[in-house]
Amino acid sequence: MLVLLIVLIVVAVVAVAAAGLVVTRQRRPRIARPPAAPPQSAPGAPTRAVEEPGPDTTVEVVDEPGVTDGPVGVLEVAEPPAEIAPEDLTPPRFRDRLGRARSLFGGYMSSIGGRERIDESVWEELEEALILADVGTTVSSVMLEDLRGRVKSEGIQNARQLVEALKLELITLLQGDRELHMADEGTTVWLFVGVNGVGKTTTIGKLGLRQMAAGHKVVMAAGDTFRAAAADQLERWSERVGATVIRGTEGGDPGAVVFDAVQHAAARGSNLVLADTAGRLHTKTNLMEELKKVRRVAARPPGQVTEVLLVIDATTGQNGLVQARQFAAAAGVTGVVLTKLDGTAKGGIVVAIRSELGIPIKLVGLGEGAGDLVDFDPEEFVEALFDDD
Numbered sequence: 001m002l003v004l005l006i007v008l009i010v011v012a013v014v015a016v017a018a019a020g021l022v023v024t025r026q027r028r029p030r031i032a033r034p035p036a037a038p039p040q041s042a043p044g045a046p047t048r049a050v051e052e053p054g055p056d057t058t059v060e061v062v063d064e065p066g067v068t069d070g071p072v073g074v075l076e077v078a079e080p081p082a083e084i085a086p087e088d089l090t091p092p093r094f095r096d097r098l099g100r101a102r103s104l105f106g107g108y109m110s111s112i113g114g115r116e117r118i119d120e121s122v123w124e125e126l127e128e129a130l131i132l133a134d135v136g137t138t139v140s141s142v143m144l145e146d147l148r149g150r151v152k153s154e155g156i157q158n159a160r161q162l163v164e165a166l167k168l169e170l171i172t173l174l175q176g177d178r179e180l181h182m183a184d185e186g187t188t189v190w191l192f193v194g195v196n197g198v199g200k201t202t203t204i205g206k207l208g209l210r211q212m213a214a215g216h217k218v219v220m221a222a223g224d225t226f227r228a229a230a231a232d233q234l235e236r237w238s239e240r241v242g243a244t245v246i247r248g249t250e251g252g253d254p255g256a257v258v259f260d261a262v263q264h265a266a267a268r269g270s271n272l273v274l275a276d277t278a279g280r281l282h283t284k285t286n287l288m289e290e291l292k293k294v295r296r297v298a299a300r301p302p303g304q305v306t307e308v309l310l311v312i313d314a315t316t317g318q319n320g321l322v323q324a325r326q327f328a329a330a331a332g333v334t335g336v337v338l339t340k341l342d343g344t345a346k347g348g349i350v351v352a353i354r355s356e357l358g359i360p361i362k363l364v365g366l367g368e369g370a371g372d373l374v375d376f377d378p379e380e381f382v383e384a385l386f387d388d389d
Helices: 002-027 099-113 120-132 137-154 159-173 200-213 228-241 254-268 287-298 318-331 348-357 378-386
Strands: 057-060 074-078 187-193 218-221 244-247 272-275 303-313 335-339 361-365 373-375
Touching: 099 120, 099 159, 099 378, 120 137, 120 159, 137 159, 137 348, 159 348, 159 378, 187 200, 187 254, 187 287, 187 318, 200 218, 200 228, 200 272, 200 303, 200 335, 200 361, 200 373, 218 228, 218 254, 228 244, 244 254, 254 272, 254 287, 272 287, 287 303, 287 318, 303 318, 318 348, 335 348, 348 361
Parallel strands: 187 272, 187 303, 218 244, 218 272, 303 335, 335 361
Antiparallel strands: 057 074, 074 244, 361 373
16 A cells, blocks of 8 residues: 555656646747848849859749749859969960961962962962862852952962962951950840850850959859750859859759849949850750840840850861851851861861851960960961961
8 A cells, every 4th residue: 555655646746747847848938030131132233133142152043034934943153262363364376376277278388389470280279278278169269269360450470479469368358346345334245155065165264264354253154054064164164263153953944044144243243244055955945046045035134245156166177167157147146266276277267257157256266275265366367377487
């Protein structure tokens, strides 16, 4: 009986303690969390401006009606320090980098220039040199016809004078508006188009370095959302040059990424957006129609598309001319960037593009270094091709 009484007392004590604990928890005051303050927008900032992110911050994007018909996912903003100094931008000389092209074309010109008189064999050899240099049969025929007329009208008597006349013909042909234009107001957008593998992303990185050294604030838009490696590569370039990069989810809408980049640039006071685009789509969407859409979206205020730069691998020769025709018709190309001109390129593709399409060559790649993307100089280019000394 005594044991039973002790057990009942213990149970009662435990029950009372438990009841007290419950009451204590119920009466514990709740800590009220203050409501989150709405994001503050700077005067004139776009409606999609986000709060100040730090390096490698991921910011959720709320899509706007009419901007995209596909998912964007997240907007990743990275603003790392630069790893490349402006002094790395010392441009190389054309003559130092066009040795392979000069060995072919310059050799022909030296042989022709040594002739005493201009006979039919000179014209045949000149035509062969132009075609082998990737000028193309059509452009070569037109140029030779013009030269024949000059021989008669100007009294050109020997082959060396003929070669000098050809040089002047080429320099004149390659002239044009080679300036990269900035918008008078709003945010300047330069779109980069071209097939995969030609060097679009690398071109954006190198040009971004140049523009930042010139005092511009640059935002890079990873608009090639169909190739994850392109966005990763652009992000690495942004780290090297100290620019901001905007990227979306893999397979997301490229137009929305470019739109976000423009809005971000406007909100931060950046005046230049360099936008990458796809060179091939992994969907049923037509590439050229997609590029038209990207351009339309990029031009929405405050964006101002002042350049659409077609990037072509110079080593592809006449295939590059085919690409130029397709992209020029669809995207409104304003200028051409020729990459890998220092490689196995024959150089004549420069003449073919300018002659057949009337599109100026604005930049050329003369190497793999950060400073090897240079302004195209017709006179220096032609002299480098002809000088076989």
